[in-house]
Amino acid sequence: MTTTASTTQGEVLPPPTERYTVLGWLKKNLFGSWLDAILTILAALFIAWAVYTGANWVFKTARWDVIVNNFALFMKGQYPTEEAWRLWLVIYLAAAIGGLMWGVFVRSREMAGWLLLILPLLFALAALALGSNVWINVLLIDVVALVAYFLGRTFPKQLQRPTITLLLLYLPLILLIVRGFGENGFMPQVGTNFWGGLLLSLLLAIIGIVFSFPIGVLLALGRQSELKAIHWLSVIYIEVIRGVPLVTLLFMGMVMLPYVLPAGLRIDNFIRVAVAIVMFAAAYLAENVRGGLQSIPKGQYEAADAIALGGFAKMTRIILPQALRAVIPVLVGQFIGLFKDTSLVALVGLFDLLGIARAVLANPNYIGTQLEVYTFIALVYWVFSYGLSYASKRLETSLGVGER
Amino acid sequence: MSEPVIICRDVHKWYGQFHALRGIDLEVDKGEVIVIFGPSGSGKSTFIRTINRLEEHQQGTIIVNGIELSHDVRNIAAIRKEVGMVFQQFNLFPHLAVMQNITLGPIQVRKWKKKKAEEIAMQLLERVGIPEQAEKYPGQLSGGQQQRVAIARALAMQPQIMLFDEPTSALDPEMIKEVLDVMVELAESGMTILAVTHEMGFARAVADRMLFMDAGSIVESGPPSQIFENPQEDRTKLFLSQILQH
Numbered sequence: 001m002t003t004t005a006s007t008t009q010g011e012v013l014p015p016p017t018e019r020y021t022v023l024g025w026l027k028k029n030l031f032g033s034w035l036d037a038i039l040t041i042l043a044a045l046f047i048a049w050a051v052y053t054g055a056n057w058v059f060k061t062a063r064w065d066v067i068v069n070n071f072a073l074f075m076k077g078q079y080p081t082e083e084a085w086r087l088w089l090v091i092y093l094a095a096a097i098g099g100l101m102w103g104v105f106v107r108s109r110e111m112a113g114w115l116l117l118i119l120p121l122l123f124a125l126a127a128l129a130l131g132s133n134v135w136i137n138v139l140l141i142d143v144v145a146l147v148a149y150f151l152g153r154t155f156p157k158q159l160q161r162p163t164i165t166l167l168l169l170y171l172p173l174i175l176l177i178v179r180g181f182g183e184n185g186f187m188p189q190v191g192t193n194f195w196g197g198l199l200l201s202l203l204l205a206i207i208g209i210v211f212s213f214p215i216g217v218l219l220a221l222g223r224q225s226e227l228k229a230i231h232w233l234s235v236i237y238i239e240v241i242r243g244v245p246l247v248t249l250l251f252m253g254m255v256m257l258p259y260v261l262p263a264g265l266r267i268d269n270f271i272r273v274a275v276a277i278v279m280f281a282a283a284y285l286a287e288n289v290r291g292g293l294q295s296i297p298k299g300q301y302e303a304a305d306a307i308a309l310g311g312f313a314k315m316t317r318i319i320l321p322q323a324l325r326a327v328i329p330v331l332v333g334q335f336i337g338l339f340k341d342t343s344l345v346a347l348v349g350l351f352d353l354l355g356i357a358r359a360v361l362a363n364p365n366y367i368g369t370q371l372e373v374y375t376f377i378a379l380v381y382w383v384f385s386y387g388l389s390y391a392s393k394r395l396e397t398s399l400g401v402g403e404r
Numbered sequence: 405m406s407e408p409v410i411i412c413r414d415v416h417k418w419y420g421q422f423h424a425l426r427g428i429d430l431e432v433d434k435g436e437v438i439v440i441f442g443p444s445g446s447g448k449s450t451f452i453r454t455i456n457r458l459e460e461h462q463q464g465t466i467i468v469n470g471i472e473l474s475h476d477v478r479n480i481a482a483i484r485k486e487v488g489m490v491f492q493q494f495n496l497f498p499h500l501a502v503m504q505n506i507t508l509g510p511i512q513v514r515k516w517k518k519k520k521a522e523e524i525a526m527q528l529l530e531r532v533g534i535p536e537q538a539e540k541y542p543g544q545l546s547g548g549q550q551q552r553v554a555i556a557r558a559l560a561m562q563p564q565i566m567l568f569d570e571p572t573s574a575l576d577p578e579m580i581k582e583v584l585d586v587m588v589e590l591a592e593s594g595m596t597i598l599a600v601t602h603e604m605g606f607a608r609a610v611a612d613r614m615l616f617m618d619a620g621s622i623v624e625s626g627p628p629s630q631i632f633e634n635p636q637e638d639r640t641k642l643f644l645s646q647i648l649q650h
Contacts, residue, residue, distance in 0.1 A: 302458050303495035307509035307561055308484035317508060321499050 057371075066369040067376050070360050074377070077196015077351050083180070086187065087199060088137055090174045092144055097170055099145035100163045103152020106394045171210050178203070192270035196351035198380060200270075204352065205339040208277040212338070215278065216285025217324075221315065223290055234286070241283035247344050249276040254348040273345045281338050288330045292323035325399060332392035336385045343381075353377050409434050409469055409565060409596055410455060416463035417450060424450050425461065426620040434564075437597045439607040439628075442617035443643060448600045451617070452567045455598070456487040469564055485513060488558030492570040494550045496542035502529070502553050503538045506560045514561065521560070528556040532586050548579030555586055566590065568599035602647060608632065616640045 030040040067074070076087055120142035124135040152159055178195065180187035195203065222234030241249075253272040261267070296319055304314040324331075346355035357373045360366055366373075410432040417425040424447050432438060440448045453459040454466060457473055457480045466473040468483045497505050506528065507521040516524075529535045532552040534545075542550055551571055558566060568587065572580040584606050591597055591610040601607070607614055607628055614631045616624045616639070624637045635641045 297495075299491060299493050299495035300497065303489075303491065303497065305458060306456060306484065306487075306489040306491075307557065308481050308513045309509065310481070310512075313512045317512070318497055322497075325499065 062372050062375075063366075063369055064372060066360065066366045066372050070356075070366075073360065074197050074353065074356055074380075076199045077356055078194045079190060079196065079199060080194065083188070083190055086177050086180070090177055091137075092141055093170065093174065095141045095145040096148045097163070097166050099148030100152040100159060101167065103149040103154075104156045104159050104163050106398050171206055174206075175203075192268050195270065197356045198353050200345075200350065200352040200355075201339070201342050202384075204274060204277055204342040204345065205335075207274050208281050208338045208342070209335050211278040212281035212285050215282035217289050217320070219282060219286035220289035220293060223286065224293060238283045238286050241280060242287070246276070246280045246341055247347060249280055250344060250348045252276070269350060273348065273350060277338070277342065277345075280341075281334070284334060285331065288327050288334060289323065291330070292325075292327035293319065295326050296322050328392060328396050328399070332389060336388055339385060339388070340381055353380060407470065408432055410598075411467040412455075412464065413466075414464040415451070415454060415461045415466060417447075417454065417459060417461050424620050425454070427464070428622060430615070430622065432565075432596060432598065434596055435594045436612045437591045437595075437610050438599070438613050438615060439611040440598065440600045440615045440617060441602055441604075441607070441643075442615075442623075446617045447620040448615075448617045449569050452569060452598050452600055455565075455567060456484050456489055458489075485561060486564045487567060488561055488563035488565070489567045490551070490554050490558055490569065490571045492573050494542070494547070494554045494574070496550055496554055496557070498542050501539055501541055502534075502545070505542065505553060506557045509557065509561045525556065525560055528559050529553075531559075531589075532556050533582070546579060547575045548582045551575065551579075551583045552586055555583075555590070559590075565596045565598070568597065568601060570600050570602075572601065572603055604632075604648065616643065618643070 031037045072081065072084075076084065079087065120138055124138040124142075127133075127135040127138060152163065177187070178190065178199070179192070180189045182188060219234050219238060222230045223238065225231045225234070250273055253276040254269065257267065257272060300318055300322065301314070304318045309317070342352060343354040345352050346358060349355075351359060354377060357377050361370060361373055408431040410430065412428050412430040415425055415428040416423070426447075428451055440452065442448050450459055454461045454473075455468060461473075469486050471479050471482050473479060473483060496502075497508070500508065503522060503525055506525040507518065510516045510521040510524065511518060514521075526535060526538065529538055532555055534549055534552055537545060537549060537553070542553065545553065555571075571587070572583050575583060580603070584603060587597075587599070587606065588610055599606075611628050613625060614628055615622050616631065616635075616637070618639050624631070624635065624640045626636075630636075631640065632644070635644060
């Protein structure tokens with residue numbers, strides 16, 4: 001034993017490498033047999049055709065003026081233009097918080113460079129090319145995010161709490177800014193019926209995520225509760241809501257609620273759909289969190305009991321942190337789904353991104369531009385969904401330290 | 405000696421129809437080191453887990469440190485504060501660093517200041533021989549190191565009694581010694597210990613009393629000298645001959 005060990009220790013062999021030339025690789029992977037060769041050629045022809053047609057449509061046929069002319073409408077709906085600075089303020093805040101979070105929690109340099117330098121520059125250039133003065137704001141937002149990022153990187157320990165506080169305050173703050181207060185003056189009130197486009201979609205999604213999360217966690221804990229009343233109430237709520245499509249809930253909120261409520265009491269449309277979305281998302285979230293709770297070994301509960309932790313400390317310090325971490329990917333998937341599901345509010349007459357798209361298409365000037373409009377809103381949905389998915393992947397990696 | 409720290413009278417437990425504990429009677433004095441051994445399924449783990457109410461007994465009386473175990477949550481909490489436990493599978497909290505694993509109980513339950521808790525945690529880590537691992541996570545440690553952290557975590561609550569539930573059974577042979585060394589040191593420092601273990605060397609060295617359990621009862625008890633050299637019961641003889649054969 002010892003002799004073999006010493007000889008192998010002397011000559012450490014590198015793992016075998018396979019070296020290919022380009023031609024060798026082609027031959028092995030694409031033209032290995034007659035069938036392979038035929039399939040390769042067919043696939044190449046198909047790709048070439050698809051790229052050619054696609055590019056031809058994007059650069060020649062498509063009438064992008066429908067997007068350019070209605071861009072503000074797509075972004076903010078009927079929100080008054082003279083108050084649009086408030087929406088910019090909301091984005092500035094988001095950039096500051098996003099930068100801080102990236103600096104404090106993720107702390108990876110190379111991706112920050114890509115996201116914070118190159119992407120905004122492209123946006124700014126695009127805006128400039130379209131003759132819009134948006135580019136100044138894009139650049140300034142980028143500067144804010146960068147400064148926040150470097151601050152976060154430099155003082156991660158000191159800024160951890162303020163960052164989380166800011167994150168928690170973000171939703172109430174932006175609702176205040178977007179809605180405003182008073183008749184006149186500095187931030188006059190803008191009714192929810194003026195909120196639209198991407199603004200409305202994002203607000204509904206953020207509200208859905210922020211409120212469904214605690215409710216869903218409580219429902220999951222309730223379902224595990226030993227108190228029979230709480231257990232059964234949670235089960236009934238979850239199973240009833242999960243058995244109903246979101247559209248149904250939205251229609252119930254919009255159409256049926258007025259009949260049930262006492263005459264004269266009118267609840268804002270925005271609040272109705274927001275409540276429906278939160279209720280719906282909470283039920284699904286509860287089931288996902290339950291999955292996480294069930295993945296925690298019994299020994300963790302026993303160890304917490306053995307050091308005399310009370311029920312609350314046991315849950316918040318030991319069980320939930322592990323359970324939630326285990327289901328981050330699922331939750332992010334659910335949040336992405338939630339963001340896309342907000343497009344259903346268009347069906348009950350709200351003008352979110354999809355609702356605006358339908359309204360624009362109803363305009364006789366833009367007849368026949370369905371492809372352009374839907375491609376555009378698909379792209380917007382994709383950018384946000386992928387951004388969320390990407391950020392969560394980074395968050396997972398940086399939270400993964402010390403995982404068993 | 406004053407009042408015994410643990411008094412068990414006619415303790416019974418059932419799992420469904422299965423009668424797991426069939427009338428356990430035991431008194432443990434302060435500072436006593438007791439080793440419980442016996443075949444698998446004999447109820448020895450179940451028994452020590454009833455002492456800090458990880459398992460509920462259905463009949464009989466258990467009094468720990470003058471407090472009777474009942475359904476009263478305050479009694480259970482009061483007893484758990486005074487009873488430390490070390491598990492076979494360590495059960496460290498994987499999302500917390502070693503230091504936080506140890507200080508969580510003292511800060512949350514004993515309401516100590518973080519600084520004080522960390523000082524004491526550091527002393528305990530030195531006592532179990534791994535002060536340099538304080539900032540690591542459990543997943544980065546070897547089994548033996550994890551079990552020593554688990555011992556430090558239990559000791560941080562400054563318990564009167566320590567329960568060990570097969571603390572070396574999940575360890576590789578070369579790590580058993582480092583854990584046993586810590587346990588021997590603890591036994592010699594005057595801690596009251598109940599240990600379920602088959603480490604007979606440990607039992608011979610530090611046990612004041614050994615209990616042989618089979619089928620939910622204590623079959624025989626006595627000092628190690630009697631158990632090893634002159635066991636009275638046939639079942640004890642048979643079991644010892646089986647585990648000491650190799």
